[in-house]
Amino acid sequence: MHDIRLIRENPEAFDAGLARRGVEPQSGPILVLDSARRAVATKMQEAQNRRNEASKAIGAAMGKGDKDTAEALKAEVSGLKNTLQEWEQEDRELTAELQDALARHPNIPAADVPEGEDDSHNVEDSRWGTPRSFDFSPKEHADLGPALGLDFETGALLSGARFTFLRGQMARLQRALGQFMLDQQTVQNGYTECATPLLVRDEAAFGTGQLPKFSEDLFQTTDGRWLIPTAEVSLTNSVREQILPEASLPLRMTALTPCFRSEAGAAGRDTRGYIRQHQFEKVELVTICRPEDSETEHERMVKAAESILEALELPYRKVLLCAGDMGFTARKTFDLEVWLPGQDAYREISSISNCGDFQARRMDARYRPAGDKAKPEFVHTLNGSGLAVGRTLVAVLENYQQEDGSVDVPAALLPYMGGVTRLVP
Structure with a gap:
């Protein structure tokens, strides 16, 4: 399995290594998947942070007797919970797809391996x-x-x-x-x-x-x-x-x-x-x-x-x-x-x-x-x-x-x- 960090840092070297094995460039679709997965992970983290903030704010609002604000915050937390479940599923699917892409291609040859097809x-x-x-x-x-x-x-x-x-x-x-x-x-x-x-x-x-x-x-x-x-x-x-x-x-x-x-x-x-x-x-x-x-x-x-x-x-x-x-x-x-x-x-x-x-x-x-x-x-x-x-x-x-x-x-x-x-x- 390939290291996604190395592909991010030097996609040209990854593609050149695969080319030596007779495989067409793959860094493009792999990096697209990686970018999509990271974007979902960022949204999940932001939503989780907001849910934690809102949950704390509910207690503060209730302490002040502000029931309207408390109810609005509860509704927001409930919505974030549903949204997070959807994004978690999307994250699982993207992660599996990325792992498959990193696993399906052969290892990169060492520098001193001779060129050749057979x-x-x-x-x-x-x-x-x-x-x-x-x-x-x-x-x-x-x-x-x-x-x-x-x-x-x-x-x-x-x-x-x-x-x-x-x-x-x-x-x-x-x-x-x-x-x-x-x-x-x-x-x-x-x-x-x-x-x-x-x-x-x-x-x-x-x-x-x-x-x-x-x-x-x-x-x-x-x-x-x-x-x-x-x-x-x-x-x-x-x-x-x-x-x-x-x-x-x-x-x-x-x-x-x-x-x-x-x-x-x-x-x-x-x-x-x-x-x-x-x-x-x-x-x-x-x-x-x-x-x-x-x-x-x-x-x-x-x-x-x-x-x-x-x-x-x-x-x-x-x-x-x-x-x-x-x-x-x-x-x-x-x-x-x-x-x-x-x-x-x-x-x-x-x-x-x-x-x-x-x-x-x-x-x-x-x-x-x-x-x-x-x-x-x-x-x-x-x-x-x-x-x-x-x-x-x-x-x-x-x-x-x-x-x-x-x-x-x-x-x-x-x-x-x-x-x-x-x-x-």
């Missing part, structure tokens, strides 16, 4: 690792996986497209990946492990920006709750409507959860294989911090995600997203893309975003700077995958495959595999 304008920041040279033609995971327990047919039989059934050693490998990631993020990287609800209310989905714009990408239960598309929703909203003490920041949280996405906007993309599923597991990272710390925390979170790929010895590249390719709530995003030899391409495995105070305003999440009289300020929120478990499993299968169809288990996962060192068809 992923073709993203900027590669760095690469790590050297892709393995194979002395045979490497397979894609969708061809390699079924013999190892990646059962697409049963998943589709039970639930339809984009669902997969994992068996035996493959299910063990996925469990090992999730546990390894959690241990790495908690013990090594200092995030606090959380176990969160998988169902949330409208307010939570609104707070992190999924509602109302992206409702079609979510699954909803019959009682109106939403299945989380990522633990970002429940982790970030854990501080909603709170004023945190400065000493408690930063809060660094992580959770391994199932995630649910309808993939309404991904028709025809990655329909084969395990990369884009309706149900998948992910280790999410969320940080709540002071505004002056969010850039440093962003870099820290990127390194935390990178540490998983490096421990698994999976080659990857880091990419800075352009303004037109970022998510709705982000002001700056780095993607990590892992090398998939079967596809002969780098594919996204983590997206790490600094959202500034955009989500905090939607959630009314603030902190109080040190000092008894300090005024509460909005926190900054950050989120990222650390990592997507299913996509990491895909990367392990393709990078560690052998010519006979087996897959070596990465050294970092051996303590979690119960003695299994290789997945065998």
Whole structure:
């Protein structure tokens, strides 16, 4: 959600920021709404002051025995009461309309975010690792996986497209990946492990920006709750409507959860294989911090995600997203893309975003700077995958495959595999 004060102070900068996201100027209609709401608020205050004055004057008139004046004042107070009720309703309607206008547009990109409309304008920041040279033609995971327990047919039989059934050693490998990631993020990287609800209310989905714009990408239960598309929703909203003490920041949280996405906007993309599923597991990272710390925390979170790929010895590249390719709530995003030899391409495995105070305003999440009289300020929120478990499993299968169809288990996962060192068809 945008700050109306910043729009009032510099509408041109607001419109220029939206233009970088491909959105037409919006400051004009927003400021018209703001002006109308403020005018009503002024009238309400003046009417309230007059009602208070008239109420006091009634007692004075009665004390003097001036019944005519007292009755006239009572009539005025009664009329002001009715008028105030009408203006209060108008104020509620204008406030809701203004809040909607401030919430429906994407976050403003940071100054160092590159220009561009789509992923073709993203900027590669760095690469790590050297892709393995194979002395045979490497397979894609969708061809390699079924013999190892990646059962697409049963998943589709039970639930339809984009669902997969994992068996035996493959299910063990996925469990090992999730546990390894959690241990790495908690013990090594200092995030606090959380176990969160998988169902949330409208307010939570609104707070992190999924509602109302992206409702079609979510699954909803019959009682109106939403299945989380990522633990970002429940982790970030854990501080909603709170004023945190400065000493408690930063809060660094992580959770391994199932995630649910309808993939309404991904028709025809990655329909084969395990990369884009309706149900998948992910280790999410969320940080709540002071505004002056969010850039440093962003870099820290990127390194935390990178540490998983490096421990698994999976080659990857880091990419800075352009303004037109970022998510709705982000002001700056780095993607990590892992090398998939079967596809002969780098594919996204983590997206790490600094959202500034955009989500905090939607959630009314603030902190109080040190000092008894300090005024509460909005926190900054950050989120990222650390990592997507299913996509990491895909990367392990393709990078560690052998010519006979087996897959070596990465050294970092051996303590979690119960003695299994290789997945065998």
